Amino acid sequence: MGFVSSSNSQVKWRDLRVVGVEDGGFSRASLRSDGQRALLVCVLLHGMWVLDFRVDRILVDGLDASERLSGMLRGLCFDVVMLAGVSFAGFNLIDPSLVFEEFGKPVIVISRTKPDNLAVRNALVRHFDDWRVRWSIFEKIGPVFEVVSLPNEPPLYVEVVGSDVSWASGLIRALTAVCRVPEPIRVARLIARGLTHKG
Numbered sequence: 001m002g003f004v005s006s007s008n009s010q011v012k013w014r015d016l017r018v019v020g021v022e023d024g025g026f027s028r029a030s031l032r033s034d035g036q037r038a039l040l041v042c043v044l045l046h047g048m049w050v051l052d053f054r055v056d057r058i059l060v061d062g063l064d065a066s067e068r069l070s071g072m073l074r075g076l077c078f079d080v081v082m083l084a085g086v087s088f089a090g091f092n093l094i095d096p097s098l099v100f101e102e103f104g105k106p107v108i109v110i111s112r113t114k115p116d117n118l119a120v121r122n123a124l125v126r127h128f129d130d131w132r133v134r135w136s137i138f139e140k141i142g143p144v145f146e147v148v149s150l151p152n153e154p155p156l157y158v159e160v161v162g163s164d165v166s167w168a169s170g171l172i173r174a175l176t177a178v179c180r181v182p183e184p185i186r187v188a189r190l191i192a193r194g195l196t197h198k199g
Contacts, residue, residue: 013174014047016079020184021069023088024196026060036060038089041192042072045184048177052076053191061090063133066098073103080171081107084185086137091124096161097140106162110172110185114157115144145169149176156180 024039038060043053054072058065065088073081086093086109096107117138124131145165146155149172160168175182181189 018080018184020188022084022188022192024192043188062092065092065094095137100162108168109159111157149180153180
């Protein structure tokens with residue numbers, strides 16, 4: 001795992017239109033029923049300004065997250081996608097490589113905690129007959145880097161498709177304001193959690 005603490009200036013970072021992607025929670029109790037769904041939210045920011053957001057539902061532990069995200073991205077004018085991890089609604093995985101291939105825009109995967117791919121692989125093998133399909137998404141992503149978004153804060157763990165980590169680090173730092181998580185993902189999380197019914 002590499003380590004990057006970028007000191008790039010914010011010169012043109014905030015001119016970019018960045019999509020942040022997060023999911024809503026789901027009730028553990030309701031997992032006994034088939035077809036449980038969770039919200040998937042993408043929010044479009046220009047600098048720190050929210051321009052648009054879109055919401056869809058994805059199957060908990062399903063395989064429709066990449067397709068649903070692609071549908072939401074179509075028609076949006078954006079430069080970058082920031083994903084809050086790869087797994088949404090349990091183990092419904094968004095494939096960053098597919099998103100990059102379809103739209104030709106860099107995809108930055110951001111995790112608050114250090115990814116443990118061995119544990120993920122073991123969980124996939126244990127719980128899914130199609131684990132090889134799901135695991136292939138992780139295999140396509142590049143190395144994990146530590147990026148310090150705010151001084152004196154723990155690092156974020158970042159993977160980048162379609163660009164390099166130095167560039168991604170500069171963008172993350174420029175769009176980080178309230179906490180160590182950049183605004184596109186933080187705002188997407190607020191919307192997703194706010195729209196998710198509790199219970």
